[in-house]
Amino acid sequence: MDLYYKVERKRGKMLNFELQNHRPLREIVYEQLKLQILTGRIAPGTRMMEVELAEDLGVSRTPVREAIRKLEKEALVVIEPRRGAYVSDISVKEMVDTLVVREDLEALAASLAAKRITKEELEGLEKKVTDYSEAIASGDMEQIIRADESFHHRIVALSGNKALIQLFSSVQELSLRFRYLYYEDFTRYENMPVEHKEILEAIRSGDSDAARIVSDNHVKKLKDFVVNEGESAFNSRSE
Amino acid sequence: MDLYYKVERKRGKMLNFELQNHRPLREIVYEQLKLQILTGRIAPGTRMMEVELAEDLGVSRTPVREAIRKLEKEALVVIEPRRGAYVSDISVKEMVDTLVVREDLEALAASLAAKRITKEELEGLEKKVTDYSEAIASGDMEQIIRADESFHHRIVALSGNKALIQLFSSVQELSLRFRYLYYEDFTRYENMPVEHKEILEAIRSGDSDAARIVSDNHVKKLKDFVVNEGESAFNSRSE
DNA sequence: TTGTACCAAATTGAATACAAAATACAAAAT
């Protein structure tokens, strides 16, 4: 796949219309690699060799290196100096750890959101809930995951706390990775729309403590699911 | 200043003793720049030009670029494609936001630590508390900051949660930056040793809820200090 | 004065080149 792109310059009297197509190669490469790691198309433990990736993507090593550095910061790859980069592995413990943190951050976000959400924003959040229900109804796994992620992300965004938003993104990404790697079949989550609605209502009520508790319980259930139902699936692979 | 270094290799029958001196230039550059940003020696808003930094440090642009990318991920610099990297600015709101998150994460860490701390680890933590008291007594600002950071970092480390440890580091770093930028005079924190001791005792008791609450209050006080006492200092500079 | 076209210098983006270290492998020695 070739990532080269040409942008004809619109200069002179033309307005600088759509001049923001200049997505740096490093970012394109970064997103490509991230997607492949998250979805498991590049398996944990795989060595990521610069020349190989560069050739595959039709670019030089430079943007590949920069992309790998970014992935390292998100704990998606591990770099051993002078030895190369490897797609990071994840154990059940790490998965649970991540969910513990996510539970905490999301509860915080819900409590903050409850205090400051506006009428319009509430409507937007309602839409996310129905989107999710519809996705469940459709049975399309990809759509379900997206709708769920979107709902949770929205709540965090509504917290209005930039630091929180940024940290959560990174944690959410790791959760997403777990999903793809371990739970191809995600159908038992069908009861979640109810819980989403509960969170919505708690936020609507403006009761930040209630919102915190409901949200906390929601992620806690997901965590318990991973611990209990999931265990069996890992017996063979992780410590 | 020249960063070049030579390392004689110890191989053969020798144990791999101190073989980890091979610190890549990009990491040395990264830490140099990070230190300068955190301490405010490179002021917010400053443009970081690659050639300039490279010449100052006696290296080429490549490691400088990689260092800047890492700094971007920690929100210490902002990169505008094709335009350059700037040391990120911080507003009072962002500072408070960061402390809100830190408060939450640290409370979580304390509650986790309370549940799993061992005898030896408790002793180590006690030492951190006394270190801090001594630092206060000495009046050495640099030492005080280090001891305080160290105490809080230790608690998070004792949570045993890797995801938490990593996220906290990044948040703690931003807090540190606020300190250096806004509070050269940090003397009014002299009453903190008592609070540190309270946290220690709560963790010792093994009561995770108590640990959570005490820790939460501690950071909350710091936050309130920033909001109230700090406000006046920023009137001129931030939104 | 104000604004616009054009040019020159500076700067970033990406590719390539080169050096140093790690790895693989084969030959030699035990």
Added chain:
DNA sequence: ATTTTGTATTTTGTATTCAATTTGGTACAA
């Protein structure tokens, strides 16, 4: 057969080069 040692190959680290874009300035016209 197993270990050791020397050498070739591969791969990463860093420097350098080239290309594309931005920036700032100057001249000129409205």
